[in-house]
Amino acid sequence: MLGVLADGPTYGYAIAQRLADVGLGAVKGGTLYPLLARLEADRLVESSWHAGEGGPGRKYFTLTRAGKAHLHERAELWGAFTGTVRKLMES
Amino acid sequence: MLGVLADGPTYGYAIAQRLADVGLGAVKGGTLYPLLARLEADRLVESSWHAGEGGPGRKYFTLTRAGKAHLHERAELWGAFTGTVRKLMES
DNA sequence: ACTTACTAGTTAGGGATACTATCTAGCCCG
């Protein structure tokens, strides 16, 4: 989620499409929006409402400075973790 | 878990030590034993009790044929998943 | 006008599961 937002501000529905496009499955609204709300509660993202252009309004989310830091930190931990697991599964 | 068991039959406490050794943190009994019980319920592992050699008895777990197949299947999915996520986080 | 479909977001409820904490029990050592 934070990785997608690192490419620039977007809104929930577009994030879901992006995740589906790259092959991470159809993330449903009931998963997506509570997660975004948690990220906002943790001050990792900020949101602003924009009127829709030929459709409903969109809530755009932007990574905060803390969100970027969190992403980089987690990316390192994720790399270490997956490396360890890969070794375990291949051995 | 299945990856550790792929190296040969072992018991819960030793699995926890192995996971701690490779850097996956201290997996607690409340996580470890229910998970092994689920794997056994799914016929992915089999267990047998062996009297302790200078200590309490040990419940040894062995990967079944289905367990090995499951491990290989999951390892492929895991590789694809982590590859996708890595690209997302690095972009 | 009515229906369908797509877009966009929200909420309630259930189920899976990882965690904390606690318990039993065998063995060894000081």
Place this chain on the structure above:
DNA sequence: CGGGCTAGATAGTATCCCTAACTAGTAAGT
């Protein structure tokens, strides 16, 4: 005989993903 290590089990709590249902705007077909 208490403390510590080994070994396993269980209850209770919290998290969180999912299904399902809802509201609402727009557009196209009938």
